[in-house]
Amino acid sequence: xxxxxxxxxxxxxxxxxNTIEECHPYSQSREQTFRLEVFPEFAPALQSVETCTHILxxxxxxxxxxxxxxxxxxxxxxxxxxxxxxxxxxxxxxxLSTCELVLREGRFLTVQGLDCIEGTPLLDxxxxxxxxxxxxxxxxxxxxxxxxxxxQ
Amino acid sequence: xxxxxxxxxxxxxxxxxNTIEECHPYSQSREQTFRLEVFPEFAPALQSVETCTHILxxxxxxxxxxxxxxxxxxxxxxxxxxxxxxxxxxxxxxxLSTCELVLREGRFLTVQGLDCIEGTPLLDxxxxxxxxxxxxxxxxxxxxxxxxxxxQ
Numbered sequence: 001x002x003x004x005x006x007x008x009x010x011x012x013x014x015x016x017x018n019t020i021e022e023c024h025p026y027s028q029s030r031e032q033t034f035r036l037e038v039f040p041e042f043a044p045a046l047q048s049v050e051t052c053t054h055i056l057x058x059x060x061x062x063x064x065x066x067x068x069x070x071x072x073x074x075x076x077x078x079x080x081x082x083x084x085x086x087x088x089x090x091x092x093x094x095x096l097s098t099c100e101l102v103l104r105e106g107r108f109l110t111v112q113g114l115d116c117i118e119g120t121p122l123l124d125x126x127x128x129x130x131x132x133x134x135x136x137x138x139x140x141x142x143x144x145x146x147x148x149x150x151x152q
Numbered sequence: 153x154x155x156x157x158x159x160x161x162x163x164x165x166x167x168x169x170n171t172i173e174e175c176h177p178y179s180q181s182r183e184q185t186f187r188l189e190v191f192p193e194f195a196p197a198l199q200s201v202e203t204c205t206h207i208l209x210x211x212x213x214x215x216x217x218x219x220x221x222x223x224x225x226x227x228x229x230x231x232x233x234x235x236x237x238x239x240x241x242x243x244x245x246x247x248l249s250t251c252e253l254v255l256r257e258g259r260f261l262t263v264q265g266l267d268c269i270e271g272t273p274l275l276d277x278x279x280x281x282x283x284x285x286x287x288x289x290x291x292x293x294x295x296x297x298x299x300x301x302x303x304q
Contacts, residue, residue, distance in 0.1 A: 042235075083276070083277040128287060129290060129292060138282040
């Protein structure tokens with residue numbers, strides 16, 4: 001790769017949260033709804049999305065730091081590597097959520113299962129396949145052995 | 153967002169496939185192994201990754217087109233929107249795979265479940281949580297009703 005690739009947001013996420021403090025990492029309120037607005041020029045790419053029950057949403061954590069290689073949580077300050085964490089602060093702050101698609105209205109999608117603030121840039125939408133995405137056997141060892149209690 | 157964000161690859165993927173024709177979309181050979189090389193400056197971010205059984209790997213499809221809003225498969229040429237497909241050709245060609253972590257050796261990770269060519273830029277590694285990533289209930293309607301038969 002000769003030069004670093006540039007991202008081109010395809011839309012914007014409308015959230016009930018206006019500040020980072022209102023978000024709830026690791027305890028996402030699955031009932032809370034968010035609205036994905038796809039910009040008009042990308043709207044044709046939504047064709048058939050309405051046939052999906054779940055979508056993978058990729059978005060850009062535009063307030064995140066990109067220089068943290070290890071991090072601790074305030075409720076459990078043992079440090080772990082950024083690549084073992086779902087923190088928004090990472091070299092390429094691309095967040096990923098598996099969302100339930102509640103409704104498509106034209107170029108707007110109502111979803112559940114997100115966790116970001118109003119105005120977050122939307123990068124990509126992918127169909128979620130039960131057979132390929134995630135794994136019921138997935139275990140995160142350090143998380144299971146953590147000593148601190150995460151906020152509910 | 154004032155200007156489009158730039159990505160900064162954290163490493164490179166070593167693959168048994170040297171050409172796109174050798175890759176197998178939608179029929180990923182789960183037994184085939186790939187090697188993720190994390191650049192030395194990002195190696196500290198791997199701390200605790202070895203405690204994960206599965207990781208989410210984000211990578212940049214550097215040969216993909218970014219201008220396709222609808223696409224058909226050659227074996228089923230009904231067009232669908234790019235956001236209803238897992239095609240590498242998309243406005244932001246970020247690919248995502250759930251991988252089994254076979255082995256960590258320093259800044260090298262051996263994984264199964266990828267599908268890309270040698271030299272693909274690596275963007276991010278995230279721990280996979282059984283409770284949050286993917287869904288056993290996910291259905292992709294157009295895929296289930298497709299008339300063509302995908303290659304095995």
